[in-house]
Amino acid sequence: MKRKTKIVCTLGPSTDSVTEIERLLEAGMNVARLNFSHGSYEYMEKILKNLKEACLKTGKSVAILQDLQGPKIRLGKLPEKGIPVKRGEIIILSTDGKSFNPLAGKMIPVQYRSLHKDVKSKDLILIDDGYIEVQVQKIVERKIYCKVKTSGVLKSHKGVNCPTASIKAASITAKDLADLKFGLKNEIDYVALSFVRKAEDIENLRKKLIENNHQHVQIIAKIERHEAVKNLKEIAKASDGLMVARGDLGIEIPAEQVPIVQKEIVRIGRILGKPVIIATQILESMIQNSKATRAEISDAATAIFEHADAFMLSGETSTGRYPFKAAQTLAKVAHAVEKEIQNRIYLTPNYLFNSSLSTQDAICYNAVILADKIKARFIVILTKTGYPVCQITKYRPHTPIVVITPHELVKRQLHLVWGIEDVLISGEKISSEDEAARLISSLLKKKKLAKTDQKIVIVNIGQRHNFITTVKI
The missing domain is CATH 3.40.1380.20 (Pyruvate kinase, C-terminal domain)
Known part of the structure; x- marks a missing residue:
């Protein structure tokens, strides 16, 4: 089934065998993504070995995309059952590096040791994909006193976002540098940089690639911070491609703004000739179900009408129950939409010709x-x-x-x-x-x-x- 829109598949427990990778290749996988937020080097080596074997068996080739974890802010280790918090109560986020102590009340450890320096009174802090919302009341040394605005249960290592603050953590962590070294040794083609804020973040990564004599590896900037939205044009010019990482982006900015920003990212990427990947919850329901929802199909089709270059499947292919069907579904959507675009040009008005050309x-x-x-x-x-x-x-x-x-x-x-x-x-x-x-x-x-x-x-x-x-x- 011929199509022009590309499919990036994340490999993981559901697709780490030669047989399952072969099936993804037959379904239409163009790029294999390795998510370095999870898995050991030994596990990644196993996947790469099986990927190579599957490519030889099928006669197909793919690009390899290494996705670096970046400075993701997370809670520390908490009791297995979690810590319930109720609207109106005060909790303390602590950056002192100490473990959770049940005798100290609701003092919640945060892994990022400089969070108390980056936030201020009245800032919002969103936890666990935004399901729990707290607001900073005051900061005393390494303790951030917060008032709970949305009730929930805090659990170990859940993500933390600060949509009203500017986090100053380095975009490339020590873990990222070690992971990058591993990736370069294993001949990656692309590296995705997480939580990019400005063009300088991309330039710093490119320096690392040059230092390691791998300047040919191309950089994908993941747009998932509110600062990145403001610096979009500069980031796009500095990178080799863009990823609309709708998960964290939908927490950093209002959810209703995500489709608007997505359209702008695709527009800028296309003007500059930089590939744009649409990511997160593409076919989320297919992690558990054998068929996508109508809304998911429409979402994917709309992105193709807007001239997105590629889609990325995450949990759908890494841990989901139907990885082959998920990739196959996207391929069918792309084929159907592209056929109509060719037959009915008015479906995709072209905005690239409204100004003079170089x-x-x-x-x-x-x-x-x-x-x-x-x-x-x-x-x-x-x-x-x-x-x-x-x-x-x-x-x-x-x-x-x-x-x-x-x-x-x-x-x-x-x-x-x-x-x-x-x-x-x-x-x-x-x-x-x-x-x-x-x-x-x-x-x-x-x-x-x-x-x-x-x-x-x-x-x-x-x-x-x-x-x-x-x-x-």
């Missing part, structure tokens, strides 16, 4: 228009980095795309890019349009992708010889 953008846009007008069989893109591919796919061409690159890494990374299905490896040097035409005609015939007399549009941008040309096979 020279490179004009070249890319004209390649798309040319291919459409002459009814070309393919747009063929020659690239060493993959960059011009994103600059062409952002115009959402209906003409199929074939990419030719000398690098296996680029081939894997393009698994995340909208619309890319066929990537051919060739190390031949090209010094003219005639050489390009000869090489491409030969490769397409060899792979049985094109027939005699079919037209193709060849694009070579950002290299020594820039050109767009048409060729008849």
Whole structure:
């Protein structure tokens, strides 16, 4: 089933075997995500080994996305039954590093040791995905006195969000650095940085990649903090892709603002030619049920209409009961919606052409228009980095795309890019349009992708010889 929207699947207990990974590949997985908030290095090595074996067995390849945990703020260890809190009562969040002591009253340990410095009186603190809300009354040394606004039960290691404060914790933790080292050793293609606040966070991670001689690994900025929404354009320019992490984002900003911000993230990503992944609760009900709800299907379809590049399944494929069906469902939705978009262009109004274009953008846009007008069989893109591919796919061409690159890494990374299905490896040097035409005609015939007399549009941008040309096979 052909489709252009990509699917990222999180691998975990439900999908850590060769057999289950094979099924995900057959269902349509393009990118395998490893969530480093959970699991040991030994477990991750097992998954990577099985992923490699599954790819060999199926003849398919995927990109590997390492998702770093980041400075997630959590409560400390509490009694197994939890600590009940009632609306109106005062509790104390403590950053002194001490364990919970039942004799000290409702003094709740917090793992982030500087929280008392980052919040102030009247700030809201949301706990356990926002189900419990407290408001800061006063701060005395390392004790944060809070009034409970929403009753509930506090449990060990539940997440803490501060939507009215600016958390100053470093975006890359010591754990992240150790995890990154492990990921680079195991040849990851992408790394996702959690709780990004500003472009500098991305730049710091890129420095780490360069220091480790892995500058080719691309960075996905996870937009899940209110500060990131304010600094969205700068973050997008500094990163290689964006993820709409709707879980924490929906706690940091009002829930009704999330779809508005999602649309803006997709818009900015598309203008810059940066892939955008929609994440969190895509098909949440399929963790337990074999069918998605109508609302989930509509949510996914709407994101495709808005030109999102990819979806990410989390619990649906890592711990859910129906990982294969979840991936298959997304693939079916993408196929159906994309078919209608091609038949009814008015369903997706194009806003990229409302302003003047740079020279490179004009070249890319004209390649798309040319291919459409002459009814070309393919747009063929020659690239060493993959960059011009994103600059062409952002115009959402209906003409199929074939990419030719000398690098296996680029081939894997393009698994995340909208619309890319066929990537051919060739190390031949090209010094003219005639050489390009000869090489491409030969490769397409060899792979049985094109027939005699079919037209193709060849694009070579950002290299020594820039050109767009048409060729008849």
